[in-house]
Amino acid sequence: xxxxxxxxxxxxxxxxxxxxxxxxxxxxxxxxxxxxxxxxxxxxxxxxxxxxxxxxxxxxxxxxxxxxxxx
Amino acid sequence: xxxxxxxxxxxxxxxxxxxxxxxxxxxxxxxxxxxxxxxxxxxxxxxxxxxxxxxxxxxxxxxxxxxxxxxxxxxxxxxxxxxxxxxxxxxxxxxxxxxxxxxxxxxxxxxxxxxxxxxxxxxxxxxxxxxxxxxxxxxxxxxxxxxxxxxxxxxxxxxxxxxxxxxxxxxxxxxxxxxxxxxxxxxxxxxxxxxxxxxxxxxxxxxxxxxxxxxxxxxxxxxxxxxxxxxxxxxxxxxxxxxxxxxxxxxxxxxxxxxxxxxxxxxxxxxxxxxxxxxxxxxxxxxxxxxxxxxxxxxxxxxxxxxxxxxxxxxxxxxxxxxxxxxxxxxxxxxxxxxxxxxxxxxxxxxxxxxxxxxxxxxxxxxxxxxxxxxxxxxxxxxxxxxxxxxxxxxxxxxxxxxxxxxxxxxxxxxxxxxxxxxxxxxxxxxxxxxxxxxxxxxxxxxxxxxxxxxxxxxxxxxxxxxxxxxxxxxxxxxxxxxxxxxxxxxxxxxxxxxxxxxxxxxxxxxxxxxxxxxxxxxxxxxxxxxxxxxxxxxxxxxxxxxxxxxxx
Numbered sequence: 001x002x003x004x005x006x007x008x009x010x011x012x013x014x015x016x017x018x019x020x021x022x023x024x025x026x027x028x029x030x031x032x033x034x035x036x037x038x039x040x041x042x043x044x045x046x047x048x049x050x051x052x053x054x055x056x057x058x059x060x061x062x063x064x065x066x067x068x069x070x071x
Numbered sequence: 072x073x074x075x076x077x078x079x080x081x082x083x084x085x086x087x088x089x090x091x092x093x094x095x096x097x098x099x100x101x102x103x104x105x106x107x108x109x110x111x112x113x114x115x116x117x118x119x120x121x122x123x124x125x126x127x128x129x130x131x132x133x134x135x136x137x138x139x140x141x142x143x144x145x146x147x148x149x150x151x152x153x154x155x156x157x158x159x160x161x162x163x164x165x166x167x168x169x170x171x172x173x174x175x176x177x178x179x180x181x182x183x184x185x186x187x188x189x190x191x192x193x194x195x196x197x198x199x200x201x202x203x204x205x206x207x208x209x210x211x212x213x214x215x216x217x218x219x220x221x222x223x224x225x226x227x228x229x230x231x232x233x234x235x236x237x238x239x240x241x242x243x244x245x246x247x248x249x250x251x252x253x254x255x256x257x258x259x260x261x262x263x264x265x266x267x268x269x270x271x272x273x274x275x276x277x278x279x280x281x282x283x284x285x286x287x288x289x290x291x292x293x294x295x296x297x298x299x300x301x302x303x304x305x306x307x308x309x310x311x312x313x314x315x316x317x318x319x320x321x322x323x324x325x326x327x328x329x330x331x332x333x334x335x336x337x338x339x340x341x342x343x344x345x346x347x348x349x350x351x352x353x354x355x356x357x358x359x360x361x362x363x364x365x366x367x368x369x370x371x372x373x374x375x376x377x378x379x380x381x382x383x384x385x386x387x388x389x390x391x392x393x394x395x396x397x398x399x400x401x402x403x404x405x406x407x408x409x410x411x412x413x414x415x416x417x418x419x420x421x422x423x424x425x426x427x428x429x430x431x432x433x434x435x436x437x438x439x440x441x442x443x444x445x446x447x448x449x450x451x452x453x454x455x456x457x458x459x460x461x462x463x464x465x466x467x468x469x470x471x472x473x474x475x476x477x478x479x480x481x482x483x484x485x486x487x488x489x490x491x492x493x494x495x496x497x498x499x500x501x502x503x504x505x506x507x508x509x510x511x512x513x514x515x516x517x518x519x520x521x522x523x524x525x526x527x528x529x530x531x532x533x534x535x536x537x538x539x540x541x542x543x544x545x546x547x548x549x550x551x552x553x554x555x556x557x558x559x560x561x562x563x564x565x566x567x568x569x570x571x572x573x574x575x576x577x578x579x580x581x582x583x584x585x586x587x588x589x590x591x592x593x594x595x596x597x598x599x600x601x602x603x604x605x606x607x608x609x610x611x612x613x614x615x616x617x618x619x620x621x622x623x624x
Contacts, residue, residue: 001299001300002300004298004300004301006298006300007254007297007298013296045392052388062372065432066372066434069430069432071375
């Protein structure tokens with residue numbers, strides 16, 4: 001990945017999007033679990049973050065079947 | 072495409088005719104823009120809140136003084152903006168002194184450069200993908216794309232202001248244009264030169280206004296997708312230079328740079344404001360936003376993802392969020408509008424040149440293949456719709472004076488009625504609070520009334536201080552600029568400003584005259600003003616009521 005010729009394909013980009021989206025979603029929920037002193041529920045910024053992360057997962061899932069086409 | 076059957080002459084004639092109508096309308100908006108810029112460049116006072124303080128930053132830098140000073144002691148002045156725009160204006164300050172015209176002219180010219188860059192990118196990208204593209208139509212679309220940027224109500228009304236934001240999006244656009252195909256340059260020295268130029272422009276943009284960070288994020292994501300190693304190496308270099316300048320400024324200003332550019336920019340998030348501005352952006356720009364998004368989707372699934380697509384996503388999402396913070400406004404969308412004009416321009420140019428190509432994949436089978444028999448008819452319909460998109464956009468962004476030679480006749484002919492100050496019509500209306508109440512032309516009466524305020528200040532003995540909420544009157548009377556109210560207010564809100572010294576001066580009635588426009592001071596200062604001063608006169612200027620207060624008793 002760190003050589004001079006490497007470039008993302010649609011498939012590897014899709015996998016990356018799914019990974020970031022999944023980790024991001026977990027992190028957004030973790031804010032509520034870890035920070036127990038806060039008011040309960042998902043705040044507006046968290047909601048926006050969740051929409052972005054879930055969109056990223058969906059984007060990634062649709063990109064993976066596109067295979068080795070350069071991204 | 073050379074293998075496409077020729078389009079019949081009547082259809083081509085209709086497309087050309089409709090495109091000429093679209094261009095004529097967009098050119099009319101450009102004329103309005105030039106008239107507005109000419110009017111503002113001649114106006115000697117603050118037009119938009121805060122312009123005078125940006126001029127003061129220029130004057131301080133021209134005297135080798137820092138605008139990032141201790142705001143808790145006299146003259147209570149600080150700046151929350153990075154210095155690059157003001158640095159560019161320093162030579163003008165040396166030549167002409169404290170004047171508004173050169174800062175506004177500079178901003179206006181940068182918008183023209185941005186628009187030309189947008190048009191140039193659309194033209195170049197069309198020929199890169201379709202070498203046999205129709206010259207006339209491609210030029211028309213490229214011209215329309217550049218004019219569409221200037222036609223946006225948001226770009227129009229901030230374009231000729233003495234504000235740093237406007238030149239920022241020129242640097243961002245130039246950086247994106249320079250880096251768009253940098254990964255494809257085979258010559259290593261040339262590629263490095265282009266990367267250096269692109270990142271240099273981004274650093275300048277970032278030190279013009281912090282929002283350029285959103286473009287930098289987009290650029291780094293793009294470079295990462297194309298070649299992670301190069302993105303990491305150059306990203307670290309870029310971050311090191313940016314952070315180095317930041318540390319230097321923080322140390323050399325005793326930490327005031329940090330307080331005023333970082334602490335002061337951590338503001339409350341107003342959900343209603345964010346939603347209102349997003350809806351306003353969509354209402355005004357939908358005609359071009361749809362093709363821009365379609366082109367983005369096309370690149371994601373059927374072509375390589377360009378820097379422009381990532382730029383649009385990053386600047387739109389991050390700017391839409393940032394626009395919800397206190398003190399933000401519609402101008403936060405300006406960079407995304409530039410990206411939108413480029414993407415929509417490429418989409419429409421590809422359409423009129425019949426340059427669409429779809430890679431073989433499951434989506435092609437699902438979405439494109441079922442319509443393959445209808446392709447010729449769909450192509451003709453889309454080609455005819457292309458100029459209509461620009462016509463709809465021109466109507467959606469309509470803004471013009473309804474008075475004055477030529478304009479009053481046009482307004483009467485089309486039944487356009489003023490809905491803003493000084494007989495101005497703005498399709499954006501005034502429905503969203505954070506939409507700047509500007510765009511109208513100033514009048515002779517505005518200048519007369521401004522001079523009247525200056526005359527009132529001159530009545531105050533020179534050994535008495537004058538506190539003006541706008542710096543213009545201090546410049547016009549050769550008095551010291553005292554306070555930058557918005558900076559004091561924001562830092563007061565986040566607990567980083569102690570107003571005791573200023574309040575004490577107000578209690579002692581140290582000011583012979585106070586001039587207020589919007590009372591942007593922190594609450595304790597406003598209370599002290601009302602306690603120890605009384606309003607003696609209200610002078611309207613440029614749609615605002617300037618309150619003049621003298622010491623009680």
